[in-house]
Amino acid sequence: MTNILIIYTGGTIGMINDPKTGALKPFNFSHITSNVPELKRLNYNFSVHSFNPTIDSSNVTPEIWIELAVIIEDNYQKYDGFVILHGSDTMAYSASALSFALENLSKPVVFTGAQLPIGELRTDAKENLLTALEIAAAKNENGLPMVPEVCIYFDYMLYRGNRSTKFDSEKFQAFTSTNYHSLAEAGIRLKYNEKYILPYPEKPLKVYKYFDTAVGSIKLFPGMDPRFVSGMLNTPGLRAVVMEAFGSGNASTNPEFLNVLREAINKGIIILDISQCLGGTVELGHYETSDELSSMGVLNGYDMTFEAAITKLMFVLAQNKPIDELKKMLSISLRGELTKLNGQA
Numbered sequence: 001m002t003n004i005l006i007i008y009t010g011g012t013i014g015m016i017n018d019p020k021t022g023a024l025k026p027f028n029f030s031h032i033t034s035n036v037p038e039l040k041r042l043n044y045n046f047s048v049h050s051f052n053p054t055i056d057s058s059n060v061t062p063e064i065w066i067e068l069a070v071i072i073e074d075n076y077q078k079y080d081g082f083v084i085l086h087g088s089d090t091m092a093y094s095a096s097a098l099s100f101a102l103e104n105l106s107k108p109v110v111f112t113g114a115q116l117p118i119g120e121l122r123t124d125a126k127e128n129l130l131t132a133l134e135i136a137a138a139k140n141e142n143g144l145p146m147v148p149e150v151c152i153y154f155d156y157m158l159y160r161g162n163r164s165t166k167f168d169s170e171k172f173q174a175f176t177s178t179n180y181h182s183l184a185e186a187g188i189r190l191k192y193n194e195k196y197i198l199p200y201p202e203k204p205l206k207v208y209k210y211f212d213t214a215v216g217s218i219k220l221f222p223g224m225d226p227r228f229v230s231g232m233l234n235t236p237g238l239r240a241v242v243m244e245a246f247g248s249g250n251a252s253t254n255p256e257f258l259n260v261l262r263e264a265i266n267k268g269i270i271i272l273d274i275s276q277c278l279g280g281t282v283e284l285g286h287y288e289t290s291d292e293l294s295s296m297g298v299l300n301g302y303d304m305t306f307e308a309a310i311t312k313l314m315f316v317l318a319q320n321k322p323i324d325e326l327k328k329m330l331s332i333s334l335r336g337e338l339t340k341l342n343g344q345a
């Protein structure tokens with residue numbers, strides 16, 4: 001018999017209206033089961049680990065990512081797969097963080113949630129939950145878990161967690177993965193895109209329990225005052241930033257702005273360049289407007305999502321290693337979070 005552990009953190013999926021304020025707030029898991037009688041018809045066992053209190057995902061912190069990783073580690077032998085019920089707002093951050101925390105993952109960890117509470121008539125919660133459970137239980141023809149990775153199932157699509165972004169706050173189709181293929185699609189059958197799923201690992205699971213939050217982000221815009229960038233980069237204790245640049249990683253060639261970046265890099269601050277575009281990749285040196293960035297030592301974040309880039313920085317900085325090794329970890333794919341173009345170093 002297949003055993004699945006559901007970890008309920010909170011989110012809209014299990015929320016109800018507060019009669020006093022009318023605002024949605026998280027509620028306990030019994031509310032979910034009473035609204036999905038179909039759960040009794042599953043041909044596998046499931047158990048529930050519920051957060052207490054359950055939370056809106058805007059309140060998720062790196063401590064919660066670690067808590068999730070530890071729950072998975074402690075229950076790893078007992079269960080065939082894990083479904084994490086989580087608010088959609090920061091789900092892509094948690095899924096990215098978990099992908100880094102769980103090295104050599106050999107079992108599915110499927111995040112899901114909903115845009116409408118499970119008690120609403122037109123809810124998307126039931127389908128999301130039931131199919132996420134099916135994915136967590138699925139085995140391939142060799143009897144191995146079909147999707148041994150951290151992923152997000154939402155509105156009929158399964159995506160790699162560290163490739164996903166919440167791009168719509170109203171549509172049931174809340175997530176997208178512009179730079180990587182879907183891992184599965186649910187129609188009348190569940191169609192897995194096996195060649196895009198990470199291979200079954202050869203080594204045992206290794207769980208990392210530290211994230212360093214000494215990171216920041218700068219989103220560039222035309223006319224940005226270099227003094228603002230300087231203020232940010234001179235924040236006491238800061239170790240690294242994600243810089244959301246234009247197009248294929250380009251930025252203004254204003255010497256004052258470039259000097260601010262150069263000074264920060266010379267002080268040992270890591271600047272990781274990703275694009276504001278949802279699709280495509282950073283190509284440092286492709287335009288004159290990224291040439292200087294590359295020569296001063298800004299790192300190429302390739303086609304990473306913002307969520308993957310920021311959580312990868314937090315994960316990498318927590319490793320007790322010299323800065324050159326940290327930079328090397330940032331420039332390679334650790335968990336399938338980035339793709340390099342042919343010829344990119």
Ligand code: ASP
Nearest residue numbers: 011012056057087088089
């Ligand atoms: N505010 C909710 C949350 O992220 C939204 C959702 O669950 O979709 O917890």
